[in-house]
Amino acid sequence: xxxxxxxxxxxxxxxxxxxxxxxxxxxxxxxxxxxxxxxxxxxxxxxxxxxxxxxxxxxxxxxxxxxxxxxxxxxxxxxxxxxxxxxxxxxxxxxxxxxxxxxxxxxxxxxxxxxxxxxxxxxxxxxxxxxxxxxxxxxxxxxxxxxxxxxxxxxxxxxxxxxxxxxxxxxxxxxxxxxxxxxxxxxxxxxxxxxxxxxxxxxxxxxxxxxxxxxxxxxxxxxxxxxxxxxxxxxxxxxxxxxxxxxxxxxx
Ligand SMILES: Nc1ncnc2c1ncn2[C@@H]1O[C@H](COP(=O)(O)OP(=O)(O)OP(=O)(O)O)[C@@H](O)[C@H]1O
Ligand SMILES: [Mg+2]
Numbered sequence: 001x002x003x004x005x006x007x008x009x010x011x012x013x014x015x016x017x018x019x020x021x022x023x024x025x026x027x028x029x030x031x032x033x034x035x036x037x038x039x040x041x042x043x044x045x046x047x048x049x050x051x052x053x054x055x056x057x058x059x060x061x062x063x064x065x066x067x068x069x070x071x072x073x074x075x076x077x078x079x080x081x082x083x084x085x086x087x088x089x090x091x092x093x094x095x096x097x098x099x100x101x102x103x104x105x106x107x108x109x110x111x112x113x114x115x116x117x118x119x120x121x122x123x124x125x126x127x128x129x130x131x132x133x134x135x136x137x138x139x140x141x142x143x144x145x146x147x148x149x150x151x152x153x154x155x156x157x158x159x160x161x162x163x164x165x166x167x168x169x170x171x172x173x174x175x176x177x178x179x180x181x182x183x184x185x186x187x188x189x190x191x192x193x194x195x196x197x198x199x200x201x202x203x204x205x206x207x208x209x210x211x212x213x214x215x216x217x218x219x220x221x222x223x224x225x226x227x228x229x230x231x232x233x234x235x236x237x238x239x240x241x242x243x244x245x246x247x248x249x250x251x252x
Contacts, residue, residue: 001047001055003036003212010036011047012212020058020156023179023189025199025220028209029233034192035076037209038161041190042074058156073150076161080142085135089126092134092145093117096152113152120148125174140171147178157188164198176200196224201244208232220246 003011010033018024018041026034039045040055047055055061058071083092094104097113106114121127126144134142143163150158164172176198179189183202193199199206199220206223208215210232216223224246229237236251 001040003033003040003045003047005036005045010212011040014212014214016207016214016217018188018190020188021186022205023183023187023203024191024205024207025203026190026192026207026209027194027196027199027224027232028215029194031211032209033212034209035078035161036212038074038076038159038190038192041159042072043068044078070153071156073153073155073158074161075143075146075150075158075163077165078161080139080146083134083142086133088131088133089137089141089145090117090121090130093120093130093148093152096149116152117148120151124148124178139166140168143167143171143175147175155187157190158182160189160191162192162194164193164195172198179203196229196239196246196248199246226251 001011001014001016002009003014014037026037028034036045040047041057043057057068087095091104094106094109094113094117097109097117098104121130124144124147126141126148129137129141129145132141134145137145143166147163164175167175179191179200180202182189183200189200189203191199191203204220205218206220207217208223208228215232216228224239226237226239229239229248230251238249238251240247240249
């Protein structure tokens, strides 16, 4: 599969399968094609049509975008930036039911939909912020509302593009706990990150992406090696593993 963005080959002859149940982290430097890959999964972008290539989501190659939204939750900076600044947190969450960006008429929603939103606001600890407009929230607060929005349909899979970027320690830990619970409940999480210390221990598969190509793909222990990471980022990297978390340090 090959994907062009403008004149750039963002993904180059990629051959990849992400199975339901196998949560995966995608790691790579700026411009490697990580977000492009996620946008293929969420159908925000389409691959270059090559008769020899095949692209399937949940085993199907043709998807109604609306139907896909029920089965896939998305959290990304792009999505965060598309909300109108005056939209309240509550509307951000409720808009998950209508797949518009904040334009939602509450009287048109069902009681169970309202209950579900209410539950998630409480569960993610953002109930007290629900009437705040997006522009008055911090990055981490906005991110939590997006996460609640992604969860309204209780989707099978969640796609996170740099979910921890700009989060403080408490918010980051909160995110890691959320992923842990999602994976324990049988959800598939696909997470893009630059920082290997933000890969939750529950995610076992890692794909290293470099200039639109796969540099390594497999079990975390085999993929996140000093050799692979040094090659990927072009600097000497030392890897430390603690409590299932991986840390990259400069090689002395
Ligand atoms: N809208 C666009 N139009 C043209 N080229 C684009 C567009 N978006 C991305 N690209 C190019 O596609 C390539 C892959 O970009 P992508 O956003 O997938 O990278 P990334 O791995 O997510 O990087 P980052 O870590 O900076 O988020 C880059 O070379 C980028 O310049
Ligand atoms: Mg990106």
